[in-house]
Amino acid sequence: MARNGTAYKRILLKLSGEALKAPGAESGIDAEAIAGVAERIRKVVESGVQVALVVGAGNIFRGLPASRNGMARVTADSMGMMATVINALGLQDALEAAGVPAQIQTPFPMPGIGEAFDHRRAIAHLETGRVVIFAGGTGHPFFTTDTTAALRACEIGADAIFKATKVDGVYSADPHKDPQARRYSQLAYTDALQKRLQVMDSSAFSLCMDNDIPIVVFNFSRPGGISRALSGDLASATIVGHGETLAETE
Numbered sequence: 001m002a003r004n005g006t007a008y009k010r011i012l013l014k015l016s017g018e019a020l021k022a023p024g025a026e027s028g029i030d031a032e033a034i035a036g037v038a039e040r041i042r043k044v045v046e047s048g049v050q051v052a053l054v055v056g057a058g059n060i061f062r063g064l065p066a067s068r069n070g071m072a073r074v075t076a077d078s079m080g081m082m083a084t085v086i087n088a089l090g091l092q093d094a095l096e097a098a099g100v101p102a103q104i105q106t107p108f109p110m111p112g113i114g115e116a117f118d119h120r121r122a123i124a125h126l127e128t129g130r131v132v133i134f135a136g137g138t139g140h141p142f143f144t145t146d147t148t149a150a151l152r153a154c155e156i157g158a159d160a161i162f163k164a165t166k167v168d169g170v171y172s173a174d175p176h177k178d179p180q181a182r183r184y185s186q187l188a189y190t191d192a193l194q195k196r197l198q199v200m201d202s203s204a205f206s207l208c209m210d211n212d213i214p215i216v217v218f219n220f221s222r223p224g225g226i227s228r229a230l231s232g233d234l235a236s237a238t239i240v241g242h243g244e245t246l247a248e249t250e
């Protein structure tokens, strides 16, 4: 157990762009929503856990649907990556307003916005209590920010990826459609693959599995959800790793 009372010293928090929208809105960045996100991250940082962030862009632009509507995929994905930078700037601003210093790193040069990705510098920032925001995805089209999260987690030696969602973890089926759906508190990587449970996209998932990075899928919209998941309380979270699979029996 690390000095902060949790099993985690350094985490990679993956936020979808959706976390920055106003409730019920189709798109955009909402001041209250982003301040709420920053406040939750502040509490985690103050508990002594090092936090690196990867943010998506589903609240602004995603490449794949745009390419299905006729746009060149590489261009559409570049737009998606730029949109993650917009979200990262919003998060940096909100974190700093909450008193948490935050550094943006990008995979392509963006002087004036952030520094170039460098895993050693990222670790040094984390060790001084800064949040590092990995913006711009992997810098390559055809990937997602889930894959970015998996890759950066490996590069900085994170103890786990915390994937923020609006549900209480991973279910055997969609709980909104299937009353028999059971929630897992623990899930073996191999069972997730066998049962085709979509924890993350397949490239992201394999990177985690091959490099022994646990994925904690947790409900970020619940007050205290992340702190509880960090302390090992899996009442509204699922940990995916090499351990056994445990499902709720109800």
Ligand code: UDP
Pocket (backbone or CB within 6 Å): 015, 016, 017, 018, 055, 056, 057, 058, 059, 061, 062, 063, 064, 076, 077, 078, 079, 080, 081, 084, 136, 137, 138, 139, 140, 141, 142, 143, 144, 145, 146, 147, 148
């Ligand atoms: N993207 C990309 N390469 C990456 C990461 C992201 O091309 O390494 C683009 C892709 O178009 C994607 C968009 O950025 O749709 C936004 O990321 P994502 O869909 O993962 O956002 P989220 O669903 O997490 O909000």
